[in-house]
Every structure is written in structure tokens, then in C-alpha cells.
Amino acid sequence: MFWDILWPLALGFLLSAVVQAVVSRGAVVRALGRPDFKGFAFACGFGAASSSCSYAAVALARSLFRKGADFSNAMIFEFASTNLVIELGLILLILLGWQFLAAELAGGLLMAVILWILFKVTLRKRMVEDARRQAEMGVVGSTMEGHAEMDMSVGGPFLKRLLSPQAFTAVSHYFFGDLYSIYVDLGLGLLIAGALAAWVPDSFWRAFFFTSQPGVNLFWGPLVGPLLSMISFVCSVGNVPLAVVLWNGGISFGGVISFIFADLIILPILNIYRKYYGRRMSLYLLAVSYVAMALAGFLIGVAFNLLGISPAHVHVSALQVGPSWNYTTFLNVAFLLVIAVLLWRFLRTGGPAMLRMMSAPPGHGEHAGHQHHEHEHHQHEHHH
Numbered sequence: 507m508f509w510d511i512l513w514p515l516a517l518g519f520l521l522s523a524v525v526q527a528v529v530s531r532g533a534v535v536r537a538l539g540r541p542d543f544k545g546f547a548f549a550c551g552f553g554a555a556s557s558s559c560s561y562a563a564v565a566l567a568r569s570l571f572r573k574g575a576d577f578s579n580a581m582i583f584e585f586a587s588t589n590l591v592i593e594l595g596l597i598l599l600i601l602l603g604w605q606f607l608a609a610e611l612a613g614g615l616l617m618a619v620i621l622w623i624l625f626k627v628t629l630r631k632r633m634v635e636d637a638r639r640q641a642e643m644g645v646v647g648s649t650m651e652g653h654a655e656m657d658m659s660v661g662g663p664f665l666k667r668l669l670s671p672q673a674f675t676a677v678s679h680y681f682f683g684d685l686y687s688i689y690v691d692l693g694l695g696l697l698i699a700g701a702l703a704a705w706v707p708d709s710f711w712r713a714f715f716f717t718s719q720p721g722v723n724l725f726w727g728p729l730v731g732p733l734l735s736m737i738s739f740v741c742s743v744g745n746v747p748l749a750v751v752l753w754n755g756g757i758s759f760g761g762v763i764s765f766i767f768a769d770l771i772i773l774p775i776l777n778i779y780r781k782y783y784g785r786r787m788s789l790y791l792l793a794v795s796y797v798a799m800a801l802a803g804f805l806i807g808v809a810f811n812l813l814g815i816s817p818a819h820v821h822v823s824a825l826q827v828g829p830s831w832n833y834t835t836f837l838n839v840a841f842l843l844v845i846a847v848l849l850w851r852f853l854r855t856g857g858p859a860m861l862r863m864m865s866a867p868p869g870h871g872e873h874a875g876h877q878h879h880e881h882e883h884h885q886h887e888h889h890h
Contacts, residue, residue, distance in 0.1 A: 513834065514596030528667050529556075538579040549586065584770065593743060598610055616806065674851055682849070692743055712755065723756075728758070729764075761803060764800050767803065
């Protein structure tokens with residue numbers, strides 16, 4: 507399964523790194539400052555363009571909120587940057603088929619709209635003010651704080667920016683920063699999926715998902731999908747291998763979609779919400795997210811059924827077939843070469859020091875800031 511998803515992962519991280527290298531965080535904050543539909547659209551767009559693991563996305567959303575982004579826009583940005591990103595779509599396409607890619611995009615946008623409406627209707631101003639007070643305290647949620655604060659974007663005209671040596675360096679740093687933030691979750695996802703596929707009999711899943719009663723399954727899947735995701739502890743892309751196992755086990759199409767969307771209510775992330783915004787807001791975010799995920803999954807399942815494009819339940823071959831000489835292998839080899847070039851640049855320009863800084867426990871703040879300043883100064887001289 508890892509072999510099957512190697513190149514789409516690399517491509518997604520590469521595109522995201524390029525976007526982060528040419529779009530400054532300041533520009534993102536300005537675009538997300540307005541609580542209107544334009545702000546919402548920018549939140550979806552920028553989120554989809556800047557992929558990251560759930561932990562980094564949550565840290566980045568708080569950073570944007572503290573710098574002046576509207577709270578609901580920051581939350582929608584966070585959702586989009588783990589669920590509307592290109593590598594997630596590509597991996598779904600490769601492992602499960604085009605219907606899942608279409609459902610991820612349509613369902614993701616639908617869920618973002620549902621979230622936006624729920625925030626508009628239910629989010630009280632006082633709750634946001636309480637959340638802001640808590641956010642300003644800067645309590646540490648995970649090792650991804652440094653990743654969220656990192657801004658190496660390059661100024662100047664677009665093409666010149668894109669082709670500059672600074673951009674090459676920034677792309678390599680963002681690429682390995684994103685990779686570093688997700689490798690544990692991805693490894694766990696593949697490991698848990700492998701174990702479930704090998705050891706849990708299909709009959710258990712069939713009974714659990716009521717596959718003999720399609721009507722019940724249609725409702726049950728989207729309701730139970732996010733709950734399974736909550737206890738799987740795996741974020742974003744790591745969820746897809748697990749989704750394959752659940753799909754083989756007979757969960758409904760809408761259930762798979764709501765399961766994939768639920769990476770932002772896994773237990774460790776709810777705990778981070780509590781540290782960032784206080785207990786009340788963390789429970790509120792859990793409730794609102796769950797409703798949006800289950801509803802979006804259910805509606806997409808129903809819509810695809812009505813349109814007659816729901817995928818048939820066939821066993822996904824990625825679990826049975828080993829690597830062979832096909833287009834996957836050629837693309838993997840090509841992207842391994844790209845990764846090697848980026849790795850060379852990353853190592854040449856102080857990348858490992860940046861990673862250490864990114865995951866340093868806070869309290870090293872002044873020291874890290876000083877290091878970062880020196881690192882930038884050194885880079886600056888290096889390019890001159």
C-alpha cells in the first residue's frame with residue numbers, strides 16, 4: 507500500500523511547498539480576516555493549497571486566528587488543509603477510484619459550507635472572545651507549533667520568486683517539514699490498516715456495518731464513520747489505508763467519506779483544542795464538526811446513489827497485489843529522484859537545524875528565534 511501511495515504523496519507535498527514558498531502568511535491572514543463569503547472562499551482555497559498533517563493544520567489555524575483571521579475562517583482553513591488537499595485526493599483516486607476523489611471534493615466543499623452555516627448560526631461572540639483569550643496564552647498543543655510559525659515565503663514578481671534560489675531552499679524546507687510532521691501518522695495508518703486487513707475477519711465488519719440491510723447501512727455508515735476515526739488516532743492521509751479496509755469490510759460509501767473527513771476530531775486533537783481554546787470551545791468544535799461530517803457523508807452517499815455513480819463494493823487490490831513494473835513504479839522512481847534533489851538542497855541549507863527548531867519544546871523560544879535569525883542571515887549570505 508505504501509508503494510502505491512508514494513508518488514501521489516510526494517507530488518502533493520511538492521505542490522504545497524511551492525505554494526507556501528510564494529504565498530506569505532501575512533497575505534493569508536489578510537484574506538481570512540473578513541467573516542464574509544469571500545473570506546470563506548479564501549479559507550477553502552488557501553487551505554486546499556497548503557497541505558499539512560492535522561496537528562500542523564491545527565497549530566497553523568491558531569496562529570492565523572491570533573494574527574487576526576476570523577475564527578470560523580481559521581477553522582475552515584484548517585479543515586481544508588487536511589481534507590481538500592491534492593495528495594489526499596490522489597491517494598483516494600489511486601487506491602479506491604474516481605468516485606472517492608469526486609466525493610472527497612464535493613463532500614469537502616459541502617462540509618465546509620455546512621460548517622460555515624453552523625458557525626454563523628450557533629457561534630456566540632462571547633465564546634470566540636473566551637477562545638481568543640485562551641489562544642493568546644500560547645499554550646503548547648503539539649510538536650508542530652514551530653511548523654505553524656515558519657514563514658519562508660519569497661517576495662518579488664511571481665515567476666522571479668518561483669525560480670529564485672531562495673524559493674528552491676524554501677520549497678525543500680517546507681517539503682521536509684511537511685513530511686516530518688506526517689510520517690508517524692502515515693506509518694501508523696499503514697500499520698493499523700495492514701493489521702486490520704490481516705486479522706479482522708470480513709464477517710465482523712459485515713455484521714458491524716449492517717451490510718445485509720442497505721437501508722440501515724446508508725444511515726449507519728456516516729454516523730459511525732467519524733466515531734471510528736476518533737479512536738483510530740490517525741490523521742489526514744494516514745486515514746486512507748484504514749478507509750480501504752473499512753470499504754472492503756462493507757461500510758457504506760457515505761460512511762467512508764465521513765470517516766476520512768473526521769481526522770480533525772481524533773482524541774489527541776480534541777485535547778489540543780482544549781489547550782488552545784478552552785474546554786467549552788473544544789466540545790463545541792467536536793459537536794459542530796461531527797454534525798457537519800456525518801451530514802456531508804450521508805448527503806454525498808445519497809446524491810451519488812441518486813445519480814447512479816456510487817461505486818460497487820469490490821475488494822481493493824492494493825492489499826493483495828505486490829509492486830510490479832507499471833506506471834506506479836515509473837512515477838515512484840521519478841519522484842524519488844525529485845526527493846533526492848530536494849534532500850540535497852535541504853541538507854546544504856541548514857534544514858536539519860530548522861527541523862530541530864520546529865520540534866523544540868517551547869521555552870527555547872528566544873534561543874530558537876536567535877538561531878532562526880542567524881539561519882536566515884546565513885542563507886542570505888549564502889545566496890549572495
